[in-house]
Amino acid sequence: MHKLAQSVLAYIRRNDLLRPGDRVGIAVSAGADSVALLRLMLDVSGELGVVPSVVHLNHQLRGAESDADERFARDLAEAHKLDFLTESLDVKAHAAEKKLGLEAAAREVRYELFGRALHSGVDRIATGHTLDDQAETVLLKMARGAGTRGLAGIYPKLAIDTPGSTGLAIVRPLLGTRRAVLRSYLAEIGQSWREDASNQDLRHTRNRVRHEILPRLEQDVNPGVCETLAETAEIARAEEAYWGAETSRLLPQLWRLDEHGGILQLKHFASLPLAIRRRLIRAAAEAVGLALEFRHVEEILNQACEGSASMLPGDWTVARHGDELRFQKASEEVTDYQYELSVPGRIAIVEAGIVVEAIVINGRGSPDRYTPQHLVDSSCAQKQWLVRNWRAGERFWPAHTKEPKKIKELLQDRHIIGKKKQRWPVIACGGEIIWLSGFGVRRDFQAQGNHGILLRELEGK
Amino acid sequence: MHKLAQSVLAYIRRNDLLRPGDRVGIAVSAGADSVALLRLMLDVSGELGVVPSVVHLNHQLRGAESDADERFARDLAEAHKLDFLTESLDVKAHAAEKKLGLEAAAREVRYELFGRALHSGVDRIATGHTLDDQAETVLLKMARGAGTRGLAGIYPKLAIDTPGSTGLAIVRPLLGTRRAVLRSYLAEIGQSWREDASNQDLRHTRNRVRHEILPRLEQDVNPGVCETLAETAEIARAEEAYWGAETSRLLPQLWRLDEHGGILQLKHFASLPLAIRRRLIRAAAEAVGLALEFRHVEEILNQACEGSASMLPGDWTVARHGDELRFQKASEEVTDYQYELSVPGRIAIVEAGIVVEAIVINGRGSPDRYTPQHLVDSSCAQKQWLVRNWRAGERFWPAHTKEPKKIKELLQDRHIIGKKKQRWPVIACGGEIIWLSGFGVRRDFQAQGNHGILLRELEGK
Incomplete structure (x- = not known):
């Protein structure tokens, strides 16, 4: 077994990503990361007792290039005698129809494909996200304002809803591995891959973070900044799990839905630590389908007076009435009051x-x-x-x-x-x-x- | 009252930084931020009922420039009939003597001066840290690897140990204000300040973050990245307070010091959430004077086997013996074992x-x-x-x-x-x-x- 495969094997075991007997659909785009993932999974599949196959989505975004990517993935699957599942979907049309950005549309389409694969006998989908992707994601989320929650970054394992089941489905065995290490590995084993020119396109924010901002942080602040950001994500994930559990435990004691939205009891709430109160306000809002920004949360927390109210996005208000905070959506119907x-x-x-x-x-x-x-x-x-x-x-x-x-x-x-x-x-x-x-x-x-x-x-x- | 002073007043009240009657020593370096702080504090002092004075440290780092800074601060204090407390201390010599970097040495010397000021009748020291300083600090700590803890950044109020007392002592009334806003304000009221050329020196990491990395994040990712990072710090501070309280509550139940270091009982520890276990390991180590990196914490947590041990910095080891984790420092004395x-x-x-x-x-x-x-x-x-x-x-x-x-x-x-x-x-x-x-x-x-x-x-x- 290649030394890199050993370290990937250790990562898979440490994070409990796969079980013996799992059929693993490996998402191969034809780029270096996913091609390396496939070769590494082939190397460890015996030891793990899992059965790999290849899943490929043709996004139809780059014409003949996209078709060549598909052929490459198919050839790779055939060369290793693996099942090959592919779909060709018009991401651009999907984006137009759903009024989404290309990236978000591609993501939706990809997850739909994963869902179908999982429904048709695959137990897990493995994707080629690397430690570099993790660092980029953490920095992006940090800069865009996801608070401490966004720092959790990419999860090594993720449940997605598929028709008929919800459960752990997507795993990222390479999340602890640097991109450069994967390329050296491919060169070493003589495995080619296809470069996607759009990864160099600096119009995309992520590419600017990848090619300009992270290298500058590496040079100016900390040569190990990527590993550091990935570590931060790991810490943050455990803390998120904690906050999630605390919120799920406390919210039902303080919160009930009603016909207008919901009501939060302030009596015990007020004595809870600020960090928990912030999380509860956010969770209560999420329970009625409302995503709050930090300033909204603060505004609601500062509502000390009877009768004071915060106006929120989407025609929602939160008003204090005695010992209650009432989340209400202004009715679309005009009603007398x-x-x-x-x-x-x-x-x-x-x-x-x-x-x-x-x-x-x-x-x-x-x-x-x-x-x-x-x-x-x-x-x-x-x-x-x-x-x-x-x-x-x-x-x-x-x-x-x-x-x-x-x-x-x-x-x-x-x-x-x-x-x-x-x-x-x-x-x-x-x-x-x-x-x-x-x-x-x-x-x-x-x-x-x-x-x-x-x-x-x-x-x- | 100037509009900016009103917003600073609101920040002071919201964060409970000052009490009526407080004598506030304003740390004035002669740079824009601290000069603006002085003028704004003069504007709000009546409303707050506090008595401002000026504290200045001559670092002797830039020769005649440093002396001119001192004169500037003295003139400013005289012009507003404020008490002026100054000390001239050789930071370079202190750095050499204590084997510290210049920045760390300046910080030590500054805090010593603050301590003497607090001892001689000043109730609070106010410093001119801005929202920009906060954003820089968060980004620096993030990149250098302080985990989620470092994200708390600069605290709006801080207790420091002074001879005879420990308690809240340093406050940062401008932590919610952008640096550029302070400069416009100074221009508007016709107040000059002195530029410190070393703030432009790109050999300093912080200056590179200030002049190169943050502007790039503003341009490429989020124009409001500084405010966003400051918000993250605010969220993280409350979460840190929570973790601190949880750790203080749980540690005494699980941990006791002994002659070799300390012992952590694993029996109940093992059932705690990962985020708490990580914090407890770190707190236990801190209790014996040991600062752990994330990888050490993980290594210790993974010590599942009887007799396995982690070797830590400073000749420390943590070894598992049955249901105990023993933190031990290898004795300096060679002892038979x-x-x-x-x-x-x-x-x-x-x-x-x-x-x-x-x-x-x-x-x-x-x-x-x-x-x-x-x-x-x-x-x-x-x-x-x-x-x-x-x-x-x-x-x-x-x-x-x-x-x-x-x-x-x-x-x-x-x-x-x-x-x-x-x-x-x-x-x-x-x-x-x-x-x-x-x-x-x-x-x-x-x-x-x-x-x-x-x-x-x-x-x-």
């Missing part, structure tokens, strides 16, 4: 993306805390206050207008249209609309002097 | 950095598993076997020698000298030395045929 506002008090109007606050001003407050047109006459204080959307035909009298106008027209004048317009909030008090969002307090309900109830509209945060 | 070896069995000789294994060979084993000169006659099997260092005057008869020789001479011939020589292991059986490390089984005790006890010497792993 109505909430009671206690005075003094504060309420989040998730439908409109704002928070309204009512503060009692007794004349002693600093005058720069409010403008008088936001001050409601104290006589309203004893009545019930309702925050709701306006209804057709309702009128409002803004501060600097001679007479009341139709709310419909006031909003149109400000170019507020569509659903936003229909959901626009007002406050009604004793049957009268006394406040219109963006317009302040109704002219004939404004306080005289500096006693009254201040209505403040806060950004949804 | 003696262990019983059960047959069959295996034992780690931490004093010599090897593992010796005794295997019973019954003639049916594959002949390539051993060479006959390592096979001891079966007649020894019933006696007590002792592994120990040799004693003055003892003799040994190697396989291909006509007659026994003094062990002292045998070792000298192989250039084995000093403590290593004194600790060299032998195996005694029934009062006779039957094996000498590196020389195999004594000629007249070798087995005839293929029955006997195989003695194998393994690398300390």
Whole structure:
């Protein structure tokens, strides 16, 4: 057995990638890494008791070159008397249809092929990802902002969903091996491969990282930077596994789905360490199909006040109500809404993306805390206050207008249209609309002097 | 208040950096960042209720330039009627004396000055580290291999030991602010600063990261890479705090110090998640003053067998004995040692950095598993076997020698000298030395045929 094959064998065993009897479909593109993978797997398959075959996807991206890649892979399979499974799929068309980038489309198509191979009797797919790929991935994810989660990089083994089963399916036996070592090995055993010109194309971000940034880090900072990044990935993977287990354990105790989204109980949550709280917020959001950025997580964690709310992507809001954080998706349907506002008090109007606050001003407050047109006459204080959307035909009298106008027209004048317009909030008090969002307090309900109830509209945060 | 000062104020409050009444020594080098820090702190000090002063260290590294920096800082303090604390210290001499690099020496000297300032009535030292410094630090640590721990980067607040107290002492109010923003601010308020030419010197790794690698990542991968790296640091800090707390909670349950180093109980340890086990191994090592690299941690974790051992830096070994992992430092003093070896069995000789294994060979084993000169006659099997260092005057008869020789001479011939020589292991059986490390089984005790006890010497792993 070749010395390199011994080290690959040790990697496979240490990471428990294959079991005796496994039929392993080796993904051979025709490039150096995958060709080396095939030859190394042939060398170790006896010792491991596994049966290799070749799987090839013709991406049809480079015309005659792609066809030549396919022939190369087929010849290689035949030379070693291995089963050969190939499919020719139009990745470009798939990308156009699914509105994906080429890389993402190629990935989808590839995984579909892997899925079919796994369904038709192959137990594992082995891919030729190397330690260099790992280092590039970690650096890319790090730079793009995947937090500590992205540092896990490429996994040595990966479960993918295939029709009929979910389970471990893809393995990367070369993830501990440098690309250069594979090329020396191929030269040594006299095995040719095909170069893919697109690997040199510096328009691709990964290629710039590979050919320009990593070499510079190797030269300027640490000659072993690739191994170091791969080590970091290994550390991060174990930590991710830990966080995943902790989150799965804790989330069900604190979180339940409801018809609007879900509710997180804050009572015990607040005493958990920050790192866990961040993970739980993220996991809760994921449970309703929402991918949060770090700043969203921070915004939600900082929601200390009753009634404060965060506006999130995809029309989602998270609002605090007492000891609960409510994740809600604004309905696509425009629905009427109505909430009671206690005075003094504060309420989040998730439908409109704002928070309204009512503060009692007794004349002693600093005058720069409010403008008088936001001050409601104290006589309203004893009545019930309702925050709701306006209804057709309702009128409002803004501060600097001679007479009341139709709310419909006031909003149109400000170019507020569509659903936003229909959901626009007002406050009604004793049957009268006394406040219109963006317009302040109704002219004939404004306080005289500096006693009254201040209505403040806060950004949804 | 300037808009930038407002954002710095918010950062200080969010991170709880200062308390009302604090006397804050602002570390002013005369460079843009620290000068901006001073001006911004003056702007927010009223609102925060803190009293700023200026602390300056003259590193004496750049002759007249260093003196001009000091004058600049002094003038700035006088112009704003602030107390000025300065010291002039020969960093180069300190570096030579302590055998440190210039950067590390400057850091030590600086922290000593901070310590004296804190001792003489200053409550906090504020330094001008920026978001750019944070991004550089994270990238550097990442590339150099600090695992996920290094990603925590620069802390917004830091406790340092000062004579008489340990506690929060250094704060970085600008850690959320970009360097370029500080320069615009200085230009806007008409405040000059002094450029330090050494910041442009590309012989320094940090400067290459600053001027070459980060700009390339900004251009090629993510224009917001600095903010992204700073965010990663924030996430990592909270995770580090978590791991620190978990480790502090678990370590005392599993670990105790003893006269040789310490002992880790494996019984419950083995059921803990990998991420925690890695942290515990590292923390245990730190408890005896040993800084482990990732590969050492992995080596120790993989010590599944009784008697296997890892050789670590600084003459440390970790060996497994039953349900214990023993961290031991080979004594500087040469001490005699003696262990019983059960047959069959295996034992780690931490004093010599090897593992010796005794295997019973019954003639049916594959002949390539051993060479006959390592096979001891079966007649020894019933006696007590002792592994120990040799004693003055003892003799040994190697396989291909006509007659026994003094062990002292045998070792000298192989250039084995000093403590290593004194600790060299032998195996005694029934009062006779039957094996000498590196020389195999004594000629007249070798087995005839293929029955006997195989003695194998393994690398300390």
